[in-house]
Amino acid sequence: MTASPLADLLRAWRALTGVELHYAERPAASAAPALSVALTHDGETVGALSLNELPPNFSTEQARRWLELCGQLLAAALGERRVADGLAGEVTLAWNQLTFLYEVLKINTPLSDPWENAEKLSRLASQVFLCRNAVIAFSDERGLMYRAAKPLDAAEVQSYFYTVARAGTVALLPPREGAPSFLGVRVPLTTAGRAIIGLIDSERGAFKAGDRQLAESLAEQIGTVMDNLTLQRELTASLRMKHELEIAAEIQASLLPTHLPQPPGIELAGSVMPAAQVGGDFYDVVELDDGALGVLVGDVAGKGIPAAMFTTLVRTELRGQLLARSTPGLALQRTNTALHPDLDRLETFATALALRLNPNTREVTYASAGHTTSLRWQVAMHAPSQLQSTALPLGVLPELKTSERFFTARPGDVIVLYSDGVTEAENAHGKVFGLEGLADVLFAAHPAPAGAIVQAILDGVAAHRRTQASRDDVTVLVIKLGQPNPAQAYRPFVLPAELSQLPRLDELLADVFDPPVMTPSLETWRHEVVLAVTELASNIIRHAYADMPGSRLHGLFALYDEWLTMDTIDNGHPFDAALTPHGPVDPQTLPERGLGLPILYSVMNTVQYRRLPPNRSHWHLERRLPPLA
Amino acid sequence: MNLTTEALDPDRVILHLEGRFDADTAEAFKQAAKELAAGGVKFMSVDLVGVPFLDSSGLSALVSVFKALRRSGGQLNLAAAGPQARTALRLTLLDKILPLFETVAEAVAHVKP
Numbered sequence: 117m118t119a120s121p122l123a124d125l126l127r128a129w130r131a132l133t134g135v136e137l138h139y140a141e142r143p144a145a146s147a148a149p150a151l152s153v154a155l156t157h158d159g160e161t162v163g164a165l166s167l168n169e170l171p172p173n174f175s176t177e178q179a180r181r182w183l184e185l186c187g188q189l190l191a192a193a194l195g196e197r198r199v200a201d202g203l204a205g206e207v208t209l210a211w212n213q214l215t216f217l218y219e220v221l222k223i224n225t226p227l228s229d230p231w232e233n234a235e236k237l238s239r240l241a242s243q244v245f246l247c248r249n250a251v252i253a254f255s256d257e258r259g260l261m262y263r264a265a266k267p268l269d270a271a272e273v274q275s276y277f278y279t280v281a282r283a284g285t286v287a288l289l290p291p292r293e294g295a296p297s298f299l300g301v302r303v304p305l306t307t308a309g310r311a312i313i314g315l316i317d318s319e320r321g322a323f324k325a326g327d328r329q330l331a332e333s334l335a336e337q338i339g340t341v342m343d344n345l346t347l348q349r350e351l352t353a354s355l356r357m358k359h360e361l362e363i364a365a366e367i368q369a370s371l372l373p374t375h376l377p378q379p380p381g382i383e384l385a386g387s388v389m390p391a392a393q394v395g396g397d398f399y400d401v402v403e404l405d406d407g408a409l410g411v412l413v414g415d416v417a418g419k420g421i422p423a424a425m426f427t428t429l430v431r432t433e434l435r436g437q438l439l440a441r442s443t444p445g446l447a448l449q450r451t452n453t454a455l456h457p458d459l460d461r462l463e464t465f466a467t468a469l470a471l472r473l474n475p476n477t478r479e480v481t482y483a484s485a486g487h488t489t490s491l492r493w494q495v496a497m498h499a500p501s502q503l504q505s506t507a508l509p510l511g512v513l514p515e516l517k518t519s520e521r522f523f524t525a526r527p528g529d530v531i532v533l534y535s536d537g538v539t540e541a542e543n544a545h546g547k548v549f550g551l552e553g554l555a556d557v558l559f560a561a562h563p564a565p566a567g568a569i570v571q572a573i574l575d576g577v578a579a580h581r582r583t584q585a586s587r588d589d590v591t592v593l594v595i596k597l598g599q600p601n602p603a604q605a606y607r608p609f610v611l612p613a614e615l616s617q618l619p620r621l622d623e624l625l626a627d628v629f630d631p632p633v634m635t636p637s638l639e640t641w642r643h644e645v646v647l648a649v650t651e652l653a654s655n656i657i658r659h660a661y662a663d664m665p666g667s668r669l670h671g672l673f674a675l676y677d678e679w680l681t682m683d684t685i686d687n688g689h690p691f692d693a694a695l696t697p698h699g700p701v702d703p704q705t706l707p708e709r710g711l712g713l714p715i716l717y718s719v720m721n722t723v724q725y726r727r728l729p730p731n732r733s734h735w736h737l738e739r740r741l742p743p744l745a
Numbered sequence: 746m747n748l749t750t751e752a753l754d755p756d757r758v759i760l761h762l763e764g765r766f767d768a769d770t771a772e773a774f775k776q777a778a779k780e781l782a783a784g785g786v787k788f789m790s791v792d793l794v795g796v797p798f799l800d801s802s803g804l805s806a807l808v809s810v811f812k813a814l815r816r817s818g819g820q821l822n823l824a825a826a827g828p829q830a831r832t833a834l835r836l837t838l839l840d841k842i843l844p845l846f847e848t849v850a851e852a853v854a855h856v857k858p
Binding site for chain 1: 765767768769798800801802804805808809811812828829832833836837838839841842
């Protein structure tokens, strides 16, 4: 060991990193080093350290931090040497400390757990700092955690925490009566919690300025490692959570039929719009060996993997029961018997509806275990009716008692099975879509094919919700009974009742009326019809819905062989033909208002208005098609 | 709808319209035209070449400005209406009241006696 701390440091650096470290009394002006740091002691520049190349495997940032550490060490050693020349011990210390820091960095790769090495670090620290004990401690809302070189009780560690906290970031205490000397440094953390490094009972009587600087550097290193560890833990936890959701979503997706049977005289269409949180909704359709159709729909309480797994169980059991020729009521009873122990143990339950449909006779038998989200649109009644629940949900009682219900559907009737994500969809004002919203859509859309009805229901929910995100899955299954639809094309729609939506009517009409060749007379016909339906929609939005923001306009365009029809449903104020001018207008009177309805009545061959109690208005328009080119 | 005012004389302007002229935009047109009238403009030619859709609200706004100008001894006419706007004018019979010209140049030439 030479007497020069500088030579020692330069040699140590070379031994540790494999590259040369250069020292100059003042920062080099000529050569451009890869890195350079100034050495200061007590505010006075005492020289500069520089590197012409980075050590292998060091990033610039790592190398810079290293160089700064060495700079601090050397400055401290040089400074103390100035105060009292010939402190060979300090030089040795500087060398040991440098080696120590190198060890710290080597042990603590960014993702290692500092606690695995904390004991070793504490022991190393006590050797390097020449003290009898050293401790690394961390505290957060979960409690205190620490590792010391030698046994140390928690109360002592706690008191060191307070000592450092009182001092701010560093506590440097000389030995006092009954208490050893102490150097404590707060570990800087950007994540939650507090940590300190404590050095206890210096063998040299008291800790010095050089110790303090080294301890601060050490604290910084450990802080980075602790922060990385915390972030890593949080990331792992969030990845695990995400993974669980993906699994649940996969389970749920696997539950839905990939294709729906289409027996003659029946149309089936379904859709699932999964939300961020996976729920326990399912539906299924099975073809039974007697030619009937078995339909299942259900909802297991709860979310995530448990709900998704129970959904699998319930669906599989019900499906098996129906295929084994159980009637809907028996299928529910037997499923309850089979699954009650599991559902009960996990304190969950499931609602479900099982339905049998004979495509030839349109006879329907169903039983419902608490499943209320299903309805039947009766063409003859122009009204929806809910399929009644016939039993308690599955999993509530060991024995399920249920009856079965029967009805014979008319051609054109629609059965809609949906998840509560439809009726409970909320808009920004907290208002739910409700059964009323679903009925509004069906009023207008029920003549359309099953697939178009499903889309109209989804459009209705979207028009209601606007920018409000969905919390629940939106699942819809539509069964339409009866003969083929009389029109060539249908376009149901739901629009937010806002004037800015009026241009949409042009596109909606084009979905049913889009002749291959547009002649001038066809073009004029189109202009007249678009203008007329825009006038009606504009009237509904401005007058019927005058003081009712957040409303919706429901409608249907249908194209027959010789006619185009449009129906609209709204929930606004009633139209009073007696109070509202709608006949021809004398242009000589220079009318500044009331031009809209006259356009409507002059363009359309038929305009009918009726009030559907309690609060719906229905407009029906017909226009004869022009001769096609 | 965008509205650009082209001043020809202190009392004569062309209003170039761009976009749908319907219930959503008619009120803005009416306000702009009435402000011009209040500022001394008596003769307005409305250029409809950029209007793909005109409805009863747009027509009502035009009639309203037409009446206001006529009361003050002025005049309003229309230019370059497309097929859709012509359909709207025809269905309301307003094509018999509001003078319509093929081109802006013709409208401008006829608006002021």
